[in-house]
Amino acid sequence: MKGTVRVTVDPDKCQGHGRCMMYETTMFECDDLGYASVPGDGTVPEAEHEQVWLASLNCPEHAITVDESR
Amino acid sequence: MTVDDSVQNSTEDLARTFSLYDPEIMRDPHRVYDELRSKCPVAHSEQDEGFWIASRYADVVAATKDPATFSSRYIMIPRLKFGPDFVERPPITLDPPQHTFYRRLLQPGFTHVQAQRWEPSIRKICRESAAALAPSGSCELVDDYCKRIPLQFTCELNGVPTDIEPQFTQWCHDTVESAEMEGVLKATGEMAAYLAQQVEHRREHPSDDMITFLMNSEIDGERLEGQPLIATAMLILIAGLDTTWNALSSAMLHLATHPEDRRRLVEDPSLIPTAVEELLRFYAPVVLTRETTREVELGGTPIPAGELVLLNWAAANRDPEVFPNADKVIIDRAENRHVAFGTGAHRCLGAAIARLELRIAIEEFLAVIPDFELADPDSVTWSTGHIWGPRRVDVVWGSPS
Numbered sequence: 001m002k003g004t005v006r007v008t009v010d011p012d013k014c015q016g017h018g019r020c021m022m023y024e025t026t027m028f029e030c031d032d033l034g035y036a037s038v039p040g041d042g043t044v045p046e047a048e049h050e051q052v053w054l055a056s057l058n059c060p061e062h063a064i065t066v067d068e069s070r
Numbered sequence: 071m072t073v074d075d076s077v078q079n080s081t082e083d084l085a086r087t088f089s090l091y092d093p094e095i096m097r098d099p100h101r102v103y104d105e106l107r108s109k110c111p112v113a114h115s116e117q118d119e120g121f122w123i124a125s126r127y128a129d130v131v132a133a134t135k136d137p138a139t140f141s142s143r144y145i146m147i148p149r150l151k152f153g154p155d156f157v158e159r160p161p162i163t164l165d166p167p168q169h170t171f172y173r174r175l176l177q178p179g180f181t182h183v184q185a186q187r188w189e190p191s192i193r194k195i196c197r198e199s200a201a202a203l204a205p206s207g208s209c210e211l212v213d214d215y216c217k218r219i220p221l222q223f224t225c226e227l228n229g230v231p232t233d234i235e236p237q238f239t240q241w242c243h244d245t246v247e248s249a250e251m252e253g254v255l256k257a258t259g260e261m262a263a264y265l266a267q268q269v270e271h272r273r274e275h276p277s278d279d280m281i282t283f284l285m286n287s288e289i290d291g292e293r294l295e296g297q298p299l300i301a302t303a304m305l306i307l308i309a310g311l312d313t314t315w316n317a318l319s320s321a322m323l324h325l326a327t328h329p330e331d332r333r334r335l336v337e338d339p340s341l342i343p344t345a346v347e348e349l350l351r352f353y354a355p356v357v358l359t360r361e362t363t364r365e366v367e368l369g370g371t372p373i374p375a376g377e378l379v380l381l382n383w384a385a386a387n388r389d390p391e392v393f394p395n396a397d398k399v400i401i402d403r404a405e406n407r408h409v410a411f412g413t414g415a416h417r418c419l420g421a422a423i424a425r426l427e428l429r430i431a432i433e434e435f436l437a438v439i440p441d442f443e444l445a446d447p448d449s450v451t452w453s454t455g456h457i458w459g460p461r462r463v464d465v466v467w468g469s470p471s
Contacts, residue, residue, distance in 0.1 A: 015413065015414070015417060016177075016417070017411065017417060017421070018181070018182040018421060018422050019347075021182035021183075021422075022182070022343060022425070030181055030182055030183065032177065032178040032181065033173070033174065033177045033178070033181075034177055034180075034181050034182070054404060057404055057405035057406070057407075058347070058405065058406050058407060059407065060407045060408070060409055060413060061413075062407075
């Protein structure tokens with residue numbers, strides 16, 4: 001059975017670099033000031049797992065957390 | 071004197087004599103940066119009125135996140151680089167809370183989503199520039215391509231006719247590359263007059279451009295007027311030019327000299343955005359300073375109050391504590407938390423637009439000129455000053471098959 005992958009952005013860490021916005025996923029949105037947030041409950045569709053994972057590896061602020069539960 | 075002492079002394083000598091304006095050093099500044107980062111990560115130079123150099127990722131990032139101690143009042147060496155009239159160049163030379171006002175005002179025009187609307191104009195500029203070069207079989211990459219992209223795009227972004235391009239280039243050179251105060255003053259004066267004219271014109275004829283956006287933006291009922299408006303417009307004009315063309319020139323020089331990387335991007339253009347980040351990491355063009363407001367310890371080294379500290383994002387980007395194989399370009403590097411656009415409140419406002427220009431400029435060039443190489447490796451020259459990149463890159467390519 002596949003586990004659920006959830007992503008969160010820590011608003012205290014996000015500085016609005018916008019790196020996460022460059023990946024092909026709908027899991028990140030940015031406001032007028034460039035700060036990122038995650039819509040809904042953060043459950044990542046399977047097709048976007050890799051892109052979300054890459055986004056987390058490229059955030060200069062370590063603001064993105066990807067959790068896998070089984 | 072022990073062997074350790076003599077190593078330490080030679081590193082300190084390297085720091086003491088380091089200047090951003092020394093052409094010999096700037097041909098290969100990472101030779102110095104690597105040595106400083108590993109042996110003397112917060113070092114002092116006696117050149118250009120004296121300044122400190124922070125080279126470790128952790129120290130550079132920490133300083134940018136403490137604007138109360140590391141003020142942006144002076145961001146360049148020497149302090150009065152832009153002359154006494156332009157000590158304040160909002161928002162880049164302001165600290166919170168004044169800085170926060172400008173950032174709130176400007177940021178909505180520069181988000182990732184906003185930047186994407188410029189893609190068609192950038193695409194057109196890059197495609198036409200590359201197509202014009204392709205038949206010739208050779209070019210000087212910096213002047214013939216890399217500069218052309220941000221210069222033409224800046225005209226478009228600001229809604230000014232492209233015949234001002236040569237003037238932009240000259241202003242840019244005089245203010246950023248040169249340390250000659252006379253030239254700086256002349257250029258800032260001319261730029262201010264030109265932008266004041268553009269502002270006046272838009273009062274009657276508003277348009278969908280950056281200058282109009284600046285004039286109309288409002289925070290808490292306040293708008294930009296007078297000198298702060300002109301200074302902000304000037305910053306936006308200059309800040310997107312040589313920064314972008316230096317990053318692009320370094321990227322193109324890398325592709326000219328690393329055929330295996332170039333072929334990978336030609337075969338799989340979807341790798342280009344990842345490659346752009348790695349090339350930004352490795353060839354980060356911008357280093358700026360902060361001024362200490364009090365005595366402070368950075369990376370274990372005490373720095374007195376009132377000193378300039380060069381925050382070396384270029385060196386931080388090759389810190390082996392953060393990047394495995396930091397001294398190698400790994401064109402598909404998956405984890406890349408580079409800080410080429412800076413960190414903290416002053417991180418680059420135009421980063422999303424710059425990324426777009428870099429990606430599209432590489433895509434469009436490789437689409438018509440997939441194979442090119444240096445005409446003469448010895449003819450490559452490098453810039454000096456706060457914005458680093460190659461000045462002259464002569465390349466040749468065969469005729470299309």
